[in-house]
Amino acid sequence: MRHFFRPVNILFVWILFGISNPIFAQEPALLRGVVLDVSNSEPLIGANVYWEDDLNSGVVTDLNGRFQIQSKELPARLVVSYVGFEKSIRNISKSEAEKEIRFFLKPLEMSLDEIIIQERRPDEQIRNLETGKATIPMQTLKNIPALFGEVDLLRSLQLLPGVQTAGEGTTGLFVRGGSADQNLVQVDGAPIFNPSHFFGFFSVFSPDALDKVDLYKGNMPASYGGRLSALIDVTLKEGNNEQIHGEGGIGSISSRLMLNGPLFSDKSTFAISARRTYADLFLKLSNNEDVRNNKLNFHDLSAKFAFRIGEKDKVSISSYEGSDFLGLDEQFGLGWRNWVSSLYWAHTISDNSFFDLELYNSRYNYKVEFEDPNAGFKWENRLSESGAKGQWTWFTSDKIQSYWGFQTQYYHFAPIQLDPAAGSAIESIQTNPKNGVLNSAFAGMTLEVNPRLSTEIGLRWGFYNQVGRGVDYFYEGDIPSDEVPIVDTLSYGAFESMNFYQGLEPRVALRYLINDEFSLKAAYNRNFQYVQIASNSSAGLPIDRWILAGEYVSPLRSDQVSLGLFRNFNENRWEFSVEGYAKDIRNVIDLKNGASVLFTDQVETEILSGDGYSYGLEFLLRKNVGKTTGWLSYTYSRTWRTIPGISLGQKYNPRYDRPHDVSLVLNHEFSNAWSAGLTFVYTTGQAVSFPIGTYEVDNQVLPLYSEFRNKDRFPDYHRMDASVTWKNPDKGRKWRGSWNFSIYNLYGRKNPFAYEFREVLNGKINYDPDVDGPVVSREQSVVMTYLFTFLPSITYNFQF
Structure with missing residues (x-):
């Protein structure tokens, strides 16, 4: 049994205080309401609400468009405003x-000089408490030039500071x-294992x-x-009730369709979305029979x-x-x-308290x-997570908000099963399942001190x-290794406790408003993680091995401190911020040299x-307002690991x-019909290990690697993308269409995807002695693989 902390009294007193406060406190007189978009009845998040004769009385709407504001002598005039x-x-x-x-609220017909790319209040970054929080509005997302014309959320997030990618064409995010x-x-x-x-x-x-x-x-x-x-919190669109x-x-590689509207009445709505690629249809047009018989497709369905x-x-x-x-x-x-x-249930308990439940x-x-x-x-595997989360929120006033709740998560990683085909020389493999239960209690409070x-x-x-x-294995010397024998095993029945951990995670954030356009923020976070991946691929593969905390794998723990300066200019048309952070991580795992983790039941012997x-x-x-909008970001960061062995x-x-890491994103409106987008990215090349020599085994020449890991680097990565969009300028039509023309890698940069160290015959990479003749020269060479150079695409988008 492992124990990280024992501060029982702290959490229980806090939760008791949060529960008892509404009982003993005198509730102030509050006016409550909700702000909605008249065109689709969707809640407007972050709308400003204030009394006309008291500008300092303002509050903003929450995630459901609701607000609570201190009442006053009535009748009185209440003002509600929202950007756009x-x-x-x-x-x-x-x-x-x-x-x-x-x-x-009714949407404005925005003029060309006042294009707003924000879906939030203009001074939000100055006044909110978040450091390291970023949002890309949906309209901005759709204007960013994209690979194959496919607008992509995760690839767009890579353009923000502090977020990096694994390499060319990948969506894996590496945050701070x-x-x-x-x-x-x-x-x-609901979490997604492979997004x-x-x-x-x-x-x-x-x-x-x-x-x-x-x-x-x-x-x-x-x-x-x-x-x-990081938390990437994605909310699906609700249907409108009209x-x-x-x-x-x-598009060039896929098509998509989304429908939404009222379901049974104006009190129920639906939204259904579908997307499918048709790359496999193009394969069938090939004259090469080997290519024609291949299959390559994906699809998405959401409701x-x-x-x-x-x-x-x-x-x-x-x-x-x-x-x-x-x-x-x-x-x-x-x-x-x-x-x-x-399933999500939102319940209003009283004028100033709410309950939310998620399953x-x-x-x-x-x-x-x-x-x-x-x-x-045939090899297959299944992972799952089920959970429930309940949260109570209480607005004491427009200056104090508190919340408390619970969350239960159940992890089930099914046994890995490999079944050989009839007559196959491969042996059958089946591992033991891995299961875990994580119960959490949480509480928090937001307070405006002054x-x-x-x-x-x-x-x-x-x-x-x-x-x-499940099964725990015990090794000679109590050190898991494939070089020492297993001395004992211990089997456990269903839901029998195998290993226990606990961890307290304090969070604190401060914001000091220097003036209406300048603020200073600081934050400290501790987090625990009880599941992680053991993989030798930084990009992430669909068959990566997920590992739960157990006898030999302790939970990950991180402590992060961050400090930021936030400044707005020219009536909030421009935003500038600089944030610094330092993070300490404990119990991180990595693979041993030559490790293989996909099929073993003793994965602890392959990791350190x-x-x-x-x-x-x-x-x-x-820049948020005007004909030209976008951002420029630069990140300097370093990441290190120290793992014995x-x-x-x-x-x-x-x-x-x-x-x-440098990113530039620009969007420009030429007219109501024409617009253009441009992105440029530059990053230092990723760290890798190149061979330091070769050696021969059974007449095969193999690369020799240093004991020191990732001492080398790929060449620096840079790329520019561009797009032009034409929208039908006609107004009053139910069907509205637009054409998007985009070019990925505008100047044809050959960014490396991988390097292969192999023997090259007669100075040619793909030399075949059976076809091209006798071999007259052999040399060990480095072969670089790149994926894309100049890649144009076209997409037709529509609304009705």
């Missing part, structure tokens, strides 16, 4: 104040020195189906946990149904399913599938088949049990654990350590 919408001013009477008031598995990617509260298609070239998120996306790199709220580095709407697109049950309750049901399949001439097949579902299930499975008379096999100083404090306490069924740290500076200059125990860089 007409202002609403209503005279509030005493009778209206007794119930929830609804405001429906953390690996990709240290990110919690969730859709409507990518085509081995990481595209993400699973169709942009038409998304309502908003929040990226947390710094002070993650205490209501979230289970990952160290009439059927649709949008979609036909969200929302129901308003009276004035106090709202229920929504969300589901996403997506899969990939790659088949090579009916001999080899690889497929993987995500399926997540969630979810996430499944991920993959299958590999190889047809061969001598070595054929008009300049605000703070948020939070605690999260996790209790983790590895449970049966140690510590790591990272630090960095992030600069962001962003790797690199002779000396510190080394993981592959995703890239000290310099």
Whole structure:
């Protein structure tokens, strides 16, 4: 049994205080309401609400568009405003104040000189408490030039400071020195194990189906946990309750369609989205029979149904399913599938208190088949996580907000099963299952100490049990290794406790408002993570081995401190920020040299654990209003690991350590019909290990590597993309269409995807002695593989 902390009294007293406070405190008189978009009845998040004769009384709407504001002598005039919408001013009477008031705002017809790319209040980055939080509005996302014309959420997030990629064409995110598995990617509260298609070239998120996306790199709220580095919180779009709407697109490699509207009445809505690639259809047009018999496709399906049950309750049901399949001439097949579902219930307890409940299930499975008379096999595996989360929120006033709740998560990693085909020489393999239960309690409070100083404090306490069924192996000398014998095994029944860990996660954030356009923020976060990936691929593969904390693998722990300066200029048209961070990581794992983890039941013999740290500076200059909008970001960061047994125990860089990272994103509106986008990225090459020599075994020349890991680097990476969009300028039509022309890698840079060290015959990479003649020269050479140079694409988008 392992114990990290024992501060029982601290958490219980805090939770007791949060529960008892509403009972003993005198509730102030509050006016409550909700702000909605008149065109689709969707809530407007971050709308400003204030009394006309008291500008300092303002509050903003929450995630459901709701607000609570201190009441006053009525009647009085209440003002509601939101960027890009007409202002609403209503005279509030005493009778209206007794119930929830609804405001429906009408979108503005924006002029060419006032294009707003924000879906938030203009001074939000100055006044909020978040450091390391980033948002890309959906409209901006759709204007960024994209690979194959496929607008991609995760690839767009790579353009923000502090977020790096594994390499060309991949969607894996490495946030502030953390690996990709240290990110919690969730859709409507349900986590996704593998958020990518085509081995990481595209993400699973169709942009038409998304309502908003929040990226947390710094002070993650205490209501979230289970990952160290980042939270990518994706919310699916709800349908409108007025009439059927649709949008979609036909692109170079896939097409998509989204429909939404009322379901049974104006109190229920639906939104359904679908996307499918047709790359496999193009393969059938090939004259090469080997190519024609290949299969290559992916699809996405998502749906969200929302129901308003009276004035106090709202229920929504969300589901996403997506899969990939790659088949090579009916001999080899690889497929993987995500399926997540969630149920959300929002209940208004009183004028100033709310309860939210989430239930979810996430499944991920993959299958590999190889047809061969001598070595054929079928290999499949399944991972799942199910959970429940409840949260109470209480608005004491417009200056104090507190919340508390619980979360239960159950992990089930099914046995890895490899079944050989009839007559195959391969032996059958089956591992034991891995299961874990994580129960967490959390509480937090946001307090405006005075008009300049605000703070948020939070605690999260996790209790983790590895449970049966399962098996623990015990080794000679109590050190797991493939070089020492197993001296004993211990089997556990279903849900029998195997190993226990606990961890307390304090969170604190401060914001000091120097003036209306300048603020200073600081934050500290501790996080624990009880599941991680053991992989020798930094880009992430669909068959990566997930590992739960257990007898030999301790939970990951990180402590991060961040400090930021935030400055707005020219009436909030320009934003500038600089953030610094330092992060310490404990119990991080990495593979031994030559390790193989895919099929072994003793995975602890193939990995080693140690510590790591990272630090960095992030600069962001962003323009939000005008004909030209966009941002310029620069990140300087370093990431190190120190693991006994790797690199002779000396510190080394993981592959995703890239000290310099520059991103430029520009969008320009030429007219109501024409617009253009441009992106430029530059990063230091990723860290790798190149051979230092060769040696010969059985007449084969093999590369020899140094004991020191990742001492070399790929060449620096840079690329420019461009796009032009034409929209039908005609107004009043129900069908609205647009054409997007984009070019990926505008100047044809040959960025390396991989290097291969092999023997080259007669100075030619693909020399075949059986076809091209006798071999007259042999040399050991470095062969670089690159994926794309100049890549144009065209997409037709529509709305109705």
